[in-house]
Amino acid sequence: MDTLPLPDGGTAAPPPTPDQLRELYSLMAAVRHLDAAAVAWQRQGIIPGYAPELGQEAAQVGSGYAVDTARDFVFPTYREMGVARAMGVDMVAYMSTHKATWHGGLYDPVASRLAPIQAVVAGSVLHAVGWAHGQTLEQNDGVALAYLGDGASSQGDVHEAMNFAAVMKAPVVFFVQNNGWAISVPTERQVAGGSVAARAAGYGIPGLQVDGNDVIAVLDATRRAIAHCRSGRGPVVVEAMTYRRGPHSTSDDPGRYRSLDEERSGAGEDPLGRLRQRLLDDGIADDAFFAAAQAAAAAEEASVREGIEALGPRPGSEMFDLVFQETTPALQNQAASWREESEHV
Amino acid sequence: MDTLPLPDGGTAAPPPTPDQLRELYSLMAAVRHLDAAAVAWQRQGIIPGYAPELGQEAAQVGSGYAVDTARDFVFPTYREMGVARAMGVDMVAYMSTHKATWHGGLYDPVASRLAPIQAVVAGSVLHAVGWAHGQTLEQNDGVALAYLGDGASSQGDVHEAMNFAAVMKAPVVFFVQNNGWAISVPTERQVAGGSVAARAAGYGIPGLQVDGNDVIAVLDATRRAIAHCRSGRGPVVVEAMTYRRGPHSTSDDPGRYRSLDEERSGAGEDPLGRLRQRLLDDGIADDAFFAAAQAAAAAEEASVREGIEALGPRPGSEMFDLVFQETTPALQNQAASWREESEHV
């Protein structure tokens, strides 16, 4: 279950170069910083809420980094800020969803290759299968990456998606972040058998479990999985074992369901500290580099915050105008009376 | 995957006695006869439709025979006539659903331990889990038997059911009749990986594949599975490999999607002929016995047909009276105007 041979004998998943390793670190540092900042913004009243991904930086950056945005397409949940960042998505447009500006975010999903933010648990896993089957029908070589959590794995749609994808040999990577929790419910009361990757065998497809706190391992596993899909061999399940170090969201209180001791023992090694140590050990980066990465992260955060603070509400007319490609008389009438009644006031 | 150790070292699944083998044969013969008759009734206009189970007699009778109707509960699909018969359900009341008298059938599910006939594919699999969990909550030792097909295995509800049952260690036997087809779609385009039993491992529960045309093997597997559940070890998946020898239903035309050659090669050995040979070989039954069984089957069919032909429509007032335990004023008003307008006419 733990390795996946490469279709091309190795070139599809080369080990990351020193430059790439430094880039991965910078990305993870930026994500860590922005994530912590977003929690603070919520406390400061800048945004109404946020779902932090503290502890999942390696799983998110490592997998998002493996995506080829020229041909692949990614289906996130509501917690994939690190994936979006690694893919180069505009962070103000991404974060706008947490400002309650627009469900799904303001970024262009087509241009950025990132589907709108999905609030239904497991809601978009089947979309990935359909998109991927579209690649097969058109003989394109794009791969779909579907993100889901350990909690999401319980949903019927995930089973339907894995079975459909396996029957149709659709090029989908089911990327599971098993972060130990679905709000207050731990994995052992959620995932019977203990592993989502282990389910893959039941569909006759490969399943990989990977240390989700090791960005290099995540990158390698995701690249292998994408290469497998791209070569026409059908879907793969990758399960990155990680830990949700923070609350489920800014309105959650983990103290009600887990102790600090449990958190400490469950969390494992910090993904960022681990990469830092690796880079130091291998002489790939030094303190100056880390300081610069930290400064860049802080600067980036400041500019994203500025963008978010400047973000006004969308015009109410968009409620009506964006429902359909071809609007309807009923909707036009409703828009007209809305306009009239709000102007009146 | 193919055997399940018994919790009590063997007494829970003793080999069938000669008497039991003869009873199994008689049941299968009765079922075979009634099934063929029901298809004929449809052609004769006695009933509007029927879903034959030709070829599945061993899977149905063998599993239904293993049920302890003093404590277990069975959740059928729309094709479980043989299970119902093996459990001793009144066959006129059962068949009434195919007369279009009452959805679900006219038998009493509580007394007969057979849930109403279920027309939603995979619709009742979760019910079995809930019922079984109720046994755990009350420290009863009842076991739920959920019937489903290879096609049904694709539904999300089946995944949710297996995961729930495994997490809660609910005493459920998921009894899959893999009859090769879901209407026109063959198992290989339906069940990725090829085996529903193989999915069990992904939930950390046992899965057994059994020759569904061998009634003794089916009985043994079901007894083992029930014993496993009853001893508090959680759910089991049993997959009986069999073949739908007839059309999906009396309105289906298999000639559009499978050839007679395919049917012949797919069907395997006839379950009834096989048991007959076994009984002959072992000297457990002779031609006189088989002739008597056949005569009994014919007599039974005649009496069921008589019952079905005599079955009048239910009074229309039941439409209103059976919706709730506590009716509502709106419903009473509707019933009153229905009565008035139908009497008027």
Place this chain on the structure above:
Amino acid sequence: MTGFRQAQSPDAPTPHPEAPGKRTEQLSMQQALNRALDEVLAENPKAVIFGEDCGRLGGVFRITDGLQAKHGEKRVFDTPLAESGILGMSVGLAMAGFHPIPEVQFDGFAYPAVNQIICQIARMNYRSRGTLPMPITLRVPSFGGIRAPEHHGESLEALFAHVPGLKVVSPSNPHEAYHLLKYAATRPDPVIFMEPKSRYWQKGDVDFGAADAPGAGSPAGAPTGAKVMREGRHLTLIAWGAMVSRCLQVAGLAAEDGIDVEVLDLRWIKPIDADALVASVRKTRRAVVVHEAPLTSGLGAEVAQLVTQGCFDTLKAPVERVTGFDVPYPSGDLEDEYIPNIDRILFGIQRVLEYKRG
């Protein structure tokens, strides 16, 4: 599952010219739908048809009969047995630029897909700010009347009509079926296409050249409005799908008693052509709406309220609703007690005509 009339094949596949031209042919609704799908596949290489049994078998109602053989397994294919999967997959195909035309085998089996329909298909265009349109045409054999097993006779129009982001249409005869399906399956928005299964085998003239004939109240050039199927002066009967032909029958019977009934085929359940409703009832001053679905919170309430809103001054009596009861759709033996029959519709007409104020 069993017992309903489904296995009939269409008469030997009628050959037809590449461009249908201005011709009229006698077809069953099954044939008309099949023809429309055939043409859509031929005209739009991005159109794909899929669902349970719609490939080799041609669907349990044979609506996709012969299409896989003609257009190939990539264009017309069977899926595993999972409705949420079918609709969820449609979303992804639409995101990849396809025009999916999925089939749900029966009305009652749309329920497992409701989450994907409501939360995804109906909202993706909005959520993505118009960048990911959902040109999905979901075909649902609908309504009762064929003595079928449980869950094979449901009317889901009120549910779908309430969902923002969906359009919903139901044809009442072969001509409408051909034109409405061709129209729906070429739109950039999701359309639920409710086929009255009890009418699949009735034949009628399909005028292929009439695509641009405006229906009453609809803008010229697009079949988007309701349609007056019979003109009358005394009362308007409003229906859609299978109930339209029953209302036409009723109108015929009422005429024998000197009652001149107008029959309006709503066609579009969402958006509803309120102008056509109001135009008709302003003239007749009385209305009865007929549907198979249960009464409470059914589409009849919306229709009645639109009529009342638009014709309050002229209305001679409250709009009557003749509908199914608030009970689960019953088994075949009781079906005729449940579905509005001719007598119940006539009683409804009578109540409206005899209404006396206070």
Place this chain on the structure above:
Amino acid sequence: MTGFRQAQSPDAPTPHPEAPGKRTEQLSMQQALNRALDEVLAENPKAVIFGEDCGRLGGVFRITDGLQAKHGEKRVFDTPLAESGILGMSVGLAMAGFHPIPEVQFDGFAYPAVNQIICQIARMNYRSRGTLPMPITLRVPSFGGIRAPEHHGESLEALFAHVPGLKVVSPSNPHEAYHLLKYAATRPDPVIFMEPKSRYWQKGDVDFGAADAPGAGSPAGAPTGAKVMREGRHLTLIAWGAMVSRCLQVAGLAAEDGIDVEVLDLRWIKPIDADALVASVRKTRRAVVVHEAPLTSGLGAEVAQLVTQGCFDTLKAPVERVTGFDVPYPSGDLEDEYIPNIDRILFGIQRVLEYKRG
């Protein structure tokens, strides 16, 4: 997921006597619901509560707070994350003689369970000819107004009201919440209990002794009818759930202009208390119905049609509907543009009052 007010705990669990007696207490709706559930568990050993996060966490809204600790893990437990699983499992538990009180975490996540709700829960009593009753009380935190993420602000009452075999109720304040939940959770039929989440934290008097006080129009001894929350002579405002308090506010404002508005809390969405509607509007001769759900095919249409049917002679103007628009529930920034606000309700009242025939 994020951003809504949910984490607050109730004030330290209020101890309460075994028999609540004839007392009045100030409670939030969250506390009132929690109290009702606590009592139901104590009184009925067959009652079980389960869902996502309702065990140890006490639910994201803390409605089940402390109940697992008090009644044990067999009575109150977490399930895996699958709504169809939760509702499907409820059916089996009911068949085994339990009274399941499942929770769906938010309105929008009831959609994955719709198949089990409509095809199984609502029909099992009927299908089994009364031998397998479904005493299931499904709690659904409902409606919008809390600036929440997508799918956390939905109004599903029209959908549920249309389903034969379901009963549907929504409380508007802590007193109603306590009594209606205790009533619903002791019935032998399935009840969808729609909790207005924006009202969870508002406090109000709960009169524990008032259980048998008949609401207007309801049969004495059972809280099954609608309720007049404010009497008035000029117009009836009809609402349920969170919109009731807004309508009471509007009535207060209208009174300043000399307009005497009656406010009717529908309470039961199915069955609707048509008698109470008619009694009120026969008196006021004018009505406006208010809801958050989209206009088309919303419950407002049913209410309007029931009023029109029952008050056709006396009605001075067509019933107005002030509702959400036919658009997906928007993000927080646009929420106040979508939910009927005081101004829009006042405009609706004005349209009815100023209505001139022809």
